[in-house]
Amino acid sequence: MAYEWRLFWVGDGGIPAGGRPVPGWEDLEERERALGLRKRQPILVAPDGRVEPRLSECLRRSAFSAKAQGTQVTYAPLYRLFFTFLWQRGLDWNEASEDDVEDWEDWRRRGATNPAPVDGGTWAKEQAALKLLYGIAAQRGLVPSNPVTLASPTDVKTSDVKWLSPRAFRLWRNVGLGGMLPGGLEDEAWRGRSAGRDTAYADLMYSSGLRRREGGTLLLCELPALGQRNYYPGKVGQAVAKRAGYTFYLGHPALQRVEGYRMSTRALAVTRARRGGAYDRLPDLRIIQSVSRAGRVRWRSRDGRAGESALGRLTAAERMLLFVEGEDGLEPAMLWLTESGLPLRYTSWTKVFERASDRCAASGLEVFATPKMLRHSMALRTLIALHNALDRRLGLTPAERLHYEEVYGQVWLMVKDMLGHRSEQVTRDVYLEPVRGLQLESLLGDDDNPVNAEKIAELAARTGLILDAA
Known part of the structure; x- marks a missing residue:
């Protein structure tokens, strides 16, 4: 029997974080849709292969699901680690006591067998993650009380x-x-080959004040058109913003550098990817058919299925699936690409x-x-x-x-x-x-x-x- 919990994300086709596809889960995406699971919801699977539905509900519609996507991506792996710690003690996720949390804190920060002890600032974040989850579980009667009662660390720097x-x-x-x-x-x-991309991203961030996720998930159609203005307005979608969408402003020199990246480094990466057939091997890509003035984007998949959404509601994961088709072939709709021409996380x-x-x-x-x-x-x-x-x-x-x-x-x-x-x-x-x-x-x-x-x-x-x- 395995001794570690595993973490999956709805929409990832049954591939655990950092792992390989699980045999027998080929139709997982259809089953997820039938159950009404939301995209990018974390699913934690116990070492015995059991999916705890009550735990999944705590992560589905709760204060956790209201957190920004980046926060959820940070918190979910921490839950997996703590649940594994409990399992190796013979405990399930909902059997944690205050002593277990204290022992976990001691091991995470000072354990002799821990190859990478965390500092006070990191532990404060982990503590907040656990307190949130067990607070939800306590409200729903799944645990007698919240076991996370430790005082905040004093060495947060x-x-x-x-x-x-x-x-x-x-x-x-x-x-x-x-x-x-x-x-x-x-x-x-x-020997760096991504200088054009990296300097353009840095200029965009320094000029606009966008968050890492907001600037890193921009689509080509969301970039302001370069003209003769000092500053150009753009929109941040609510699904990639921390709480709500808003207008950002980008200075002319920064937008010029971004346009230079589009015409040089990015264009070369797209050309290499097309020649190597990289886009032909992507099964789940969505080809944009139109983007309306009202910000509605319509697409079709390779199997002919159609879909649409408001631009602002596209998550970071959904944006990576979007492509546009030009005279020379397909290219990602995302602005920032890897050297191989694929969307950059x-x-x-x-x-x-x-x-x-x-x-x-x-x-x-x-x-x-x-x-x-x-x-x-x-x-x-x-x-x-x-x-x-x-x-x-x-x-x-x-x-x-x-x-x-x-x-x-x-x-x-x-x-x-x-x-x-x-x-x-x-x-x-x-x-x-x-x-x-x-x-x-x-x-x-x-x-x-x-x-x-x-x-x-x-x-x-x-x-x-x-x-x-x-």
Whole structure:
């Protein structure tokens, strides 16, 4: 008998995460549809092959299913690990006690046989995941009470550095992603073949403030058309946003780089894939027939079945199945592709950023970045720019601005909308709270030097909260 729980996702054809298809489950997709299971719902299978329907219901219609897709993808593997720990103790998933949770925490963080102990921040996330699931189970009477009663860890560390100055970003992008040397020359030893794609993605994220999943799942038809504007609006679908869809804004230089990627690196990848027959071997692809002005996309599958959906309701997994057919053949509808011409999973960008930061470190540079840091940086730049714009338009001095709190409150609202936050308070407290206490009015009142890299560099030197490059 096996001793590990397995994790499956509805719509994946019976292939466990990181595994192979299970014999006898060839008609699984039809059975899932008949049962009314939602796409990308996690299904946990016990080591004895049993699917616990009560557990599945806890994951189907509950506070768990209301979580963002990225959160669900993070939490479900943690459940599998904890259930396996219980099973090896002779316990089922709903038999966990407070002692079991404490022993699990001890092993995860300090266990001598654990090859990769987790820190306080990671354990805090795992604790939240378990508390959520067992809270749902307790409400439904499946467990006597929630066994997750541990106090929050005290060694949770958060980096003070959440922002990149413009010049620090350019240095990180050019050296880490673009294969340049710190001095600005090309590195002849550089062997990266995805520099065009990676730098375009970084520029898009730094300019727009999109989340990793939002920027990483864009379809070609969702890109604004390049013209002569300074900023271009686009829409984030609710199925890939954290909570609800919203409008994002992309600067002209960033959109130019994205268009350059489409016409060069991406086009070459598509050509290679067509010549190698890569698209002919994909059984589940959906060929887009039309996209209406109202945002309805219609498609057909290879077997002739038709389907349609609102663009905003397409999940990350569904977007990877969409293709468009042109004069030269099929190509993915997703913007970002692998070198082999297939849609790139948005989670892959974390590794891309890590490798870029490692390359900078190997070059002796103290610059690094994550997708979230680029989002924070966009918010900071926008906040300062909007404050300066209002100063100039109203003809206020920094001191006079203190009397116009109501007017400047609109700046926070605008940044909130650009980030897709539900409330202004989230923007203030989570993203920009450290900046709010920096007495920006003393730095941003110079009409002869409006907001730019120098302003942010001054903040970086003064506070130590912003990563800058000399």
